[in-house]
Structures are given as C-alpha cells and as structure tokens.
Amino acid sequence: MKLGLHYWNYSTPADSAQIAPTLARTAQLAEQAGISSFTVMDHYFQMEFPPATAEEPMLEGYTTLGYLAALTERMTLGLMVTGVMYRYPGLLAKIVTTLDVLSGGRARLGLGASWYEREQRGLGVPWVPVAERFERLEETLQICLQMWSENNGPYQGQHYQLAETLCVPAPLSRPRPPIMLGGGGEKKTLLLVARYADACNLFGTGMDEVAHKLAVLRTHCSTEGRDYEAIEKTVMYSRRPVLTQTDEFLAELAQLAALGVTEVQLTPEGHPAQYVEKLAQRIIPEAAEIS
Incomplete structure (x- = not known):
C-alpha cells in the first residue's frame, strides 16, 4: 500500500515566517521516508471545518507545488483537488504542464467541481x-x-x-500527467472518472461506503466500456488518529487493499514534520508490506 501526505494546514507552527521551512522539511522527510505522493489544497481561505476557520493561513496551491518541485526528486505532486472554477x-x-516539466515528470492533475x-x-x-x-x-x-x-x-x-x-x-x-478526480458523487463524479480519469479519490468514511462507491464506479466503467482495473483507486483517510491507533489503522489499510485501493492519503496531526518522522517509525514500513 502506498501512502500519500495531504498537507492541508499551514497554521503549525504559528509564525508565518516558518511556513516555508516547515513545508520544505516536511516534504523532504516524507520523500526520504517513502511517501508516494505529496498534495496540497486548492483553497485561498482555510476550510471552515471546526476547529479550523477561514482566517487561518492558506497558500496558493500551484505556487506551493512549484516550490516543492525544486526540493524533492521522486514524489508525485498535485492538488487535492484543483477547483474547476479557479482557472x-x-x-x-x-500550469500542470509547467509543474510536470520542472519536476521531471511528477505532476498529477487532481480535479474537482x-x-x-x-x-x-x-x-x-x-x-x-x-x-x-x-x-x-x-x-x-x-x-x-x-x-x-x-x-x-x-x-x-x-x-x-x-x-x-x-x-x-x-x-x-x-503519455501525459495522470488525472485524478476527487469525490464520490455517484451520478456525476464517478461517471466522469469512468469516462476520463486515471484515478479516483474517495473519502475514507468507512469500508462499506468505499466498497459501495467502487461498485458504482465498476458499473459506470461497464457502461462506458472502460477497464475498471485500469483506474487507480485512492482514499483520503480521516477515520482515526493513525499514530495512536496504529494497529487499527494498519488493519484498515489491509481491508482497503482488499477492495483494490492502492494509495491512502494521510493528513498531518500536530506539527507536520514531526508527524512524518513518527509515520516513518510506526507506519510506513508496515504499510509497504500490505498488498
């Protein structure tokens, strides 16, 4: 099982002058630890999901990815996900072509409505x-x-x-940067995955829900004449704090792998660089053995 890191919060540490060095350190540690992909959000205000508020720091996504492209060598880079109305x-x-060329072919176009x-x-x-x-x-x-x-x-x-x-x-x-569509809308989003995309990204709200969404995707693929197995299945994980409930998390990774999921994105808890260091110690070696 591949792990991705979704860097969604620029509030830790609180000093804005530390945003860039913390981001850089986190990305470099993630790559050294074997993280497969590094994503940031396509937002200009922080999302209003308590306790987060709109007034918290937020960086423009593709500028941020260009910065990371110069600091890393192997990880796939992308937004989770590009808002269709913003460009x-x-x-x-x-823009994605520029990122791909400057990163040596590591861009992924994440896209959503x-x-x-x-x-x-x-x-x-x-x-x-x-x-x-x-x-x-x-x-x-x-x-x-x-x-x-x-x-x-x-x-x-x-x-x-x-x-x-x-x-x-x-x-x-x-043949081009891979395209990932984010979301689990059954009538529109998953149909567009079957019609155009190389990968889907689902919310990891529960095994039954992920299994259901993948069954819907399989049906759309059949209707569209698309090979279901050719689409990479990824999940944004948010069910439990993985560093303190490691055994439960690894068991859920195994369940997701059995459903055909090949990459799970994690969101840092607390200081992002320290989170990655702990991932490298407690999670990543075991996750690499899951298939």
Missing part, C-alpha cells in the same frame, strides 16, 4: 449552480486531454471556446 482550462493545462462558496464570492470567482460546475468540469477534462495530445486545433464547448490548444513544451509524463 481557465487551457491555462490550467499549461469546487464547492467553497464563501471563498469564491469573497475573491470574486463566479459562483454558479452545481450542475454548471459539473458541465465545466467535463469540458475542462476534455480540454486538458486535447492540450496533452497531438491535436492542437480548436475546442468548442458550451462554456469554453479555444481557438487552438497548443501546449509546448509537452509534459514529460507519458
């Missing part, structure tokens, strides 16, 4: 109905795939029109 799709493809109304209204991002956000999500997927293909021609969609889809240099990843 025009053609520019997003270029976006949801944080306060953040979007606060910063002047158009707030549109959820149905339209999913329409834009599908067009964004189509545009990115065309930008990363041999087709440099126009794209004509309902929401986006591109006169040409030139993308030079091309990504270093082959």
